[in-house]
Amino acid sequence: MKKIALIGFGASAIGFLKGFEEFGLNKIYSVDVYEKGEDIGRTGFGGLKYDGKLFISKGMGGDLEIPLSVQRRVVEFYLLKSGLAKTDNKGIVVFSENLERGASFENEELYKKFYHAGFEPIRSHFYHLGTDLLTETVQKIYEDYITIDNVNFHFGEEVIQIIPQESKVVVVTKNGEGVYDKVIVAVGRRGHKLVNDMVKNHPELILSNDKVDLGIRFELPDHVVAELNKEMYEFKIRLRSKTGYIVRTFCNNPSGKVTIEKYDDFVTVNGHANSNQKTSNTNFAILVTHSFTQPFNDPVGYGSYISKLSNILAGGDKVILQCYEDFKNSKRTKKLGRVEPTLDSSYYILGDLNLALPRRTIESIIDFLERLEEVIPGITYPDNLLYGAEVKFYTNKINNGFFENIKIIGDCSGWTRSITYATAHGYMLAKSMSEMN
Numbered sequence: 001m002k003k004i005a006l007i008g009f010g011a012s013a014i015g016f017l018k019g020f021e022e023f024g025l026n027k028i029y030s031v032d033v034y035e036k037g038e039d040i041g042r043t044g045f046g047g048l049k050y051d052g053k054l055f056i057s058k059g060m061g062g063d064l065e066i067p068l069s070v071q072r073r074v075v076e077f078y079l080l081k082s083g084l085a086k087t088d089n090k091g092i093v094v095f096s097e098n099l100e101r102g103a104s105f106e107n108e109e110l111y112k113k114f115y116h117a118g119f120e121p122i123r124s125h126f127y128h129l130g131t132d133l134l135t136e137t138v139q140k141i142y143e144d145y146i147t148i149d150n151v152n153f154h155f156g157e158e159v160i161q162i163i164p165q166e167s168k169v170v171v172v173t174k175n176g177e178g179v180y181d182k183v184i185v186a187v188g189r190r191g192h193k194l195v196n197d198m199v200k201n202h203p204e205l206i207l208s209n210d211k212v213d214l215g216i217r218f219e220l221p222d223h224v225v226a227e228l229n230k231e232m233y234e235f236k237i238r239l240r241s242k243t244g245y246i247v248r249t250f251c252n253n254p255s256g257k258v259t260i261e262k263y264d265d266f267v268t269v270n271g272h273a274n275s276n277q278k279t280s281n282t283n284f285a286i287l288v289t290h291s292f293t294q295p296f297n298d299p300v301g302y303g304s305y306i307s308k309l310s311n312i313l314a315g316g317d318k319v320i321l322q323c324y325e326d327f328k329n330s331k332r333t334k335k336l337g338r339v340e341p342t343l344d345s346s347y348y349i350l351g352d353l354n355l356a357l358p359r360r361t362i363e364s365i366i367d368f369l370e371r372l373e374e375v376i377p378g379i380t381y382p383d384n385l386l387y388g389a390e391v392k393f394y395t396n397k398i399n400n401g402f403f404e405n406i407k408i409i410g411d412c413s414g415w416t417r418s419i420t421y422a423t424a425h426g427y428m429l430a431k432s433m434s435e436m437n
């Protein structure tokens, strides 16, 4: 029997193991799953821990060509495990009444309203699991997977090196090493070091790396965006702003909470929503895409330094909070207005984001919000809140044809940015392996 090492147990690994069983690969291969989290409750950091919004869309979530039918199956898989959907006696998946879901821009009137104001509305379907249901959903998936023949989990095993050899691959952990016929790297965005180390030795692995998205988390009372939240839950739009930069909304959380995202040496903002324990505010990110050209080749460094700068100004592991009017007028916020922040006050300081974000980023955000006011009256209330910085890093886009027996899947491959796409990426790899055998 041939041996596979699957590194990481996040969304893409879940997809791979689903296909592994479904396509009968467990008759040919055994799999060792190496996960650095100490147990199933301590795996990863991301959409399978926080929020868990599942999308079906051609316009967002990754740059792979994933058929909508595959995306739908991925989403149904998670919903069935979470208990938010059931299969009826004809085998049709039926959603629970408690499932928060919606479709963005199916309403043609709304679509046209945004379009007319210069925005590009992104069509998608989404389904919200909620932070509180995710833990047991992932636990159930894991319990099913441990029963698959020839799948062995190794928790608390961080892989520190992958060494390609002639026809085998050596996988090195802190506790020892193993030799495998195939290695599947599924370590997510936070496991980028492992992939970066491979790239250092094999620069040909990279297809491209030139972007970072920088911006803020916006928070306002639910009632201002109530119609949109009800109609779509998540509204995704893009705009080419007057600066020439593309600005987009990301991760809308009706009645949600703003949170902190901790990296090794800085913190940024993020947001999520529970399926219960609602707040009375909505938050979403406004992100500006910065694309660089040679000789500059460190977009991750650029985003990290801006984040660190905002932390330094906030006096440590904190972010800056500012009211919109003050942001527009480059004035430090000293007093909040009617909107009560949902982020714990120990994580922010009232300040001026103009000291941390580049001018073109700020102008792009202001242009975006002022134009949005035409479609959503109240979005530019002076006391609406901005938290910064929010940063989305793009990982290097990997050439998966480079190594025959090493495949890099999910967010660490640079090809996916969502649970649906990452899971589908793993699933499609299992499918293509089964077709080759």
Ligand SMILES: Cc1cc2nc3c(=O)[nH]c(=O)nc-3n(C[C@H](O)[C@H](O)[C@H](O)COP(=O)(O)OP(=O)(O)OC[C@H]3O[C@@H](n4cnc5c(N)ncnc54)[C@H](O)[C@@H]3O)c2cc1C
Pocket (backbone or CB within 6 Å): 007, 008, 009, 010, 011, 012, 013, 034, 035, 036, 037, 042, 043, 044, 045, 046, 047, 048, 050, 051, 052, 053, 054, 055, 157, 158, 159, 160, 186, 187, 188, 189, 190, 191, 194, 261, 270, 409, 410, 411, 412, 416, 417, 418, 419, 420, 422, 423
């Ligand atoms: C705060 C946050 C919220 C998000 N919310 C959403 C959302 O609502 N909807 C959505 O679609 N997407 C969301 N995302 C994105 C989504 O989480 C990712 O796109 C998706 O999880 C990527 O799957 P993956 O398998 O590539 O990586 P992950 O799911 O991150 O899994 C990687 C796994 O590898 C393990 N690992 C890392 N390095 C090593 C190593 N060296 N050795 C062994 N194990 C290792 C990690 O512990 C982890 O368990 C969110 C991301 C963040 C950060």
